[in-house]
Amino acid sequence: MRRWNGWGDEADSFPLPEGAGAFLDRVVGAGTPPADATLAEAVASVRAADGDAAPALPPHPLVSSDPEDRLRHARGQSLPDWVALRSGRIGRVPDGVARPASASDVRDLLHWSAAMGARVVPYGGGTSVLGHLSAPDGPAPCLSLDLGRMAGLVRFDDASGLATFGPGTTGPAVEAALAGLGRTLGHYPQSWELSTVGGWIATRSVGQQSIGYGRIDQRFAGGVLESPAGTLRMPPFPASAAGPDLRQLVLGSEGRLGVVTEAVLRTSPLPEDERFHAVFFPDWERAYAAVHDLATAELPLSMVRLSTPAETETNLALAGHARTMRTLRAYLGARGVPRGRAMAVVGAAGGHPTVSVALLDAFAILGRHGGVRVPRVGEEWRRNRFRTPYLRDALWSAGYAVDTLETAADWSAVPRLLARLAPVMRRVLEAEGERVHAFAHLSHVYASGSSVYVTYLFRLAQDPDVTLARWRAVKDVASRAIVDLGGTISHQHGVGRDHRAYLAAEKGSLGIRAIRAAAATFDPEGIMAPGVLLGDAHDGPGPSGAAEGRDDG
Ligand SMILES: Cc1cc2nc3c(=O)[nH]c(=O)nc-3n(C[C@H](O)[C@H](O)[C@H](O)COP(=O)(O)OP(=O)(O)OC[C@H]3O[C@@H](n4cnc5c(N)ncnc54)[C@H](O)[C@@H]3O)c2cc1C
Structure with a gap:
């Protein structure tokens, strides 16, 4: 049976690994498990x-x-x-x-x-x-x-x-x-x-x-x-x-x-061959340059993603077994990347020769920037790639909220998004003595630019309204920063209610009128999903409170 208030099937759960508690304690402080409503109460x-x-x-x-x-x-x-x-x-x-x-x-x-x-x-x-x-x-x-x-x-x-x-x-x-x-x-x-x-x-x-x-x-x-x-x-x-x-x-x-x-x-x-490899870099500057070169080389790869040092550290802390992590660190140390600062995952799919040549070309580019390939970690990533959403349940039960947001921009704007987005988010709750752990990765790279995907984590308050206010504060600051820094309000999740206040910034008022006119043509009486994408007469703030009613005219 699907969870009514979380992710996935009730039969599937992935508890936090050993060591995760200490990590979370260090980055945002000890969490207090919330008193959740039961299905019967709801x-x-x-x-x-x-x-x-x-x-x-x-x-x-x-x-x-x-x-x-x-x-x-x-x-x-x-x-x-x-x-x-x-x-x-x-x-x-x-x-x-x-x-x-x-x-x-x-x-x-x-x-x-x-x-x-x-x-x-x-x-x-x-x-x-x-x-x-x-x-x-x-x-x-x-x-x-x-x-x-x-x-x-x-x-x-x-x-x-x-x-x-x-x-x-x-x-x-x-x-x-x-x-x-x-x-x-x-x-x-x-x-x-x-x-x-x-x-x-x-x-x-x-x-x-x-x-x-x-x-x-x-x-x-x-x-x-x-x-x-x-x-x-x-x-x-x-x-x-x-x-x-x-x-x-x-x-x-x-x-x-x-x-x-x-x-x-x-x-x-169906691809004859499909492979995923992880490559670690000694520092962010070299990792970024390597992935930029890879993206602009337009090799026949299926995916490239690059985690910042903060995300690499977090993923390793929440990934699991201490012994595996020790082995990984020892391996990287022996290969001259003692701190394994930034992890890239590169994949290719297709016929054997295409996959082999694409990956060899990719490794050559990444290697020129100091990237070190680590066996098995890429395949491990593939095996666990749908598991992260389940961690959200485990984190919530331990007293932590986790959310994500994302944008995309051309390569000339990506460095400033990376430099400023997560840092401004980290500071938002300082006044109330709370910390936000925000970290990013480049999730989808293109020849002309990249998406920037930010995950952020903070402590749940005992009062759900306070948790919501914390989320709203972080989300608003991040959304404004995205628009100001030249990113799209969404590369993949869409607009819904929570982004609609920011849509006009990239569509312009004529663009919004065109979308509104299309909605009026297909749905003259306005019965379809009012308040989504575009503000409507009856709308108050969205569930997030981020947007005003008619914010887009
Ligand atoms: C853990 C997690 C990970 C995610 N990862 C990604 C990701 O990697 N990439 C990504 O792009 N998104 C991701 N998302 C966001 C989400 O999964 C996508 O937006 C997805 O496309 C929504 O599909 P759905 O079937 O669940 O639609 P719903 O959530 O049910 O609906 C989404 C919207 O589409 C409309 N809609 C749904 N079906 C139809 C239809 N047949 N006709 C017209 N309108 C319709 C709904 O009215 C609503 O406005 C993620 C979400 C979660 C929770």
């Missing part, structure tokens, strides 16, 4: 909020009004979502959860919702980290549209390598269906276990091997969007000069235009 609070009032939505054969069902669709995975669920102060929950089985069900439900004056929030895997899934403010009833029944491979065009999937298909189901055909999508966001095809398209997601397989926007060849105004079909042409590309409007639309009911994805042959 469900009782939904029932209590319902009271004796008549249901907000009339019965419908595809709509559940069960309080636990509604609770499980009330929130995503952002830190404010976690604070709400863990504290039991959940706020508004949807009034119903619909489970359509077909595009025709979706059309009917959109018409029914419009007739009921209800708002509709499409729900994929529920892994949003930006407040996308909360019920909109305002008096209108809210329907969560869970696409989980519209899952699986619908058809495969062997001649073109095009695979059509239902929107609710999760990452493992996509790969399982394609593996039997000798194909892969190669899209591995860290949320891969739970996130879905429709969610990836709606948020413009990025997988860890984006250099090799491309972002979802490069894999999304076409499909169908059901909107309140009608059906939009996007033929999967390999390329087209027939005016603006409407797929680009649907990508990143975050549920505002309608529901993606079918997605045609470009697949690749």
Whole structure:
């Protein structure tokens, strides 16, 4: 059974390794385990909020009004979502959860919702980290549209390598269906276990091997969007000069235009060979120069990521066994990198010769900057790459909140983002005597620039409102710094509610008007996910409180 207030399946948990407690104590201080609400208490609070009032939505054969069902669709995975669920102060929950089985069900439900004056929030895997899934403010009833029944491979065009999937298909189901055909999508966001095809398209997601397989926007060849105004079909042409590309409007639309009911994805042959290697550098300057050279060399790699010294140290402290770490340090010492200051992971996938040549070329570039390859650590990284989200549960239980944010910029702006973003975040809670442990990595490199991904950790307060205020303070400072330092407000997580105040800074007011006009065309009555991406008349602050209502005009 999936955790109702955390990550993954209840059967899977990864406790903090020995030594992690001492590390956390050193970087932010001792944590105090919180008193979390139980599922029964949270469900009782939904029932209590319902009271004796008549249901907000009339019965419908595809709509559940069960309080636990509604609770499980009330929130995503952002830190404010976690604070709400863990504290039991959940706020508004949807009034119903619909489970359509077909595009025709979706059309009917959109018409029914419009007739009921209800708002509709499409729900994929529920892994949003930006407040996308909360019920909109305002008096209108809210329907969560869970696409989980519209899952699986619908058809495969062997001649073109095009695979059509239902929107609710999760990452493992996509790969399982394609593996039997000798194909892969190669899209591995860290949320891969739970996130879905429709969610990836709606948020413009990025997988860890984006250099090799491309972002979802490069894999999304076409499909169908059901909107309140009608059906939009996007033929999967390999390329087209027939005016603006409407797929680009649907990508990143975050549920505002309608529901993606079918997605045609470009697949690749299953790689004959796939390898991941870790390379350690004696200092950050050399590591950065090496990865910059690697990115601009445009080798046929599948991934390159580089952790700063603070992240390398943190990852090693939270990675596990003291004995393995001692062996690693001894090995690095013997190879002339005594402190192993910055770790890069480099991957390649494809035919044997391509992989071998790409990696040899990469090692030559990294070696020129003092990089030392360490056996087995890259494969270890691959094995554990979906495990980090589970650590969030373990950290929370030990009294720590952990969250991430990310941006991207061209290479000329990346050094100042790296130099200033995490440091300003570290200082935010000084006045209240709290420390923030913030550390970064370059997660996706491009020839012209890179994403910068920051993880930050701080102590939970006993009062959930204080924890939320701490998060808000750090998030606001970081978001402002990103915009001021020339980064995009999001390279991969999207906008949701928590970033919408910053969207106009990069789209401009004409750009925002164009997005708003598109939303009004597909959804004239404004029933789709109000408050997400764009501010709306009824919106108060988002769950984070970061944004004002109409912040974008
Ligand atoms: C631990 C963790 C790791 C993550 N790692 C990554 C990462 O590596 N890369 C990355 O890009 N993101 C990452 N994310 C963010 C998140 O997983 C992505 O945004 C993902 O694409 C969301 O997919 P989902 O199916 O869970 O969508 P949901 O969270 O359910 O929904 C997200 C948004 O998409 C809309 N939506 C969902 N389905 C549809 C549909 N069929 N039609 C129209 N709109 C729809 C929703 O209304 C909402 O606005 C991570 C999140 C977590 C919690």
